[in-house]
Amino acid sequence: MRDVTSASRPAALGRRAPTREPVAGLPTPFAEAVLDLVERIPPGRVMAYGDVAAALGSGGARAVGTVMARFGSGVPWHRVLRADGSPPAGHEAEALRRHRREGTPLTASDTRVDIAVARWWPESS
Secondary structure (H helix, E strand, C coil): CCCCCHHHCCCHHHCCCCCCCCCCCCCCHHHHHHHHHHHHCCCCCEEEHHHHHHHHCCCCHHHHHHHHHHHHHHCCHHHEECCCCCCCCCCHHHHHHHHHHHCCCECCCCCCECHHHHECCCCCC
C-alpha cells in the first residue's frame, strides 16, 4: 500500500480535490496507474521505464521516470530500470543491494540487471 501522507492532501475541509484538475503534490491518475503497476512487479523481476509506459498504453519512459522520482518511494522503485538494465541514477548502490537480496539476475559485471532474463510483463486481464 502506498503512503500518500496527509501533508500532501488538500487542507480544505479534508476533501480530495476533483480528479479532473491535478493538485500540486498529489499523484495524477497516470501517476497512480504507474505506481499500481510497479507494486505488482514480483521480487526478482523488473520492468524498464518504457515497458511501464507501454503496458499502460500511455505516457513514455520519461513520464514514468518523473512519476517514480516524485512518488515512487513507497513502491519497489528498484524494480524499474533503464532499458539497458542500469539502476536509477543516484540510487545504484541501494538498488543493486536490493536486487542481490531478491535474487534478481545480474550481468557478469554485477553492475546491471540482466534485463533480458529478469524482465516482467503483466498478464492480460
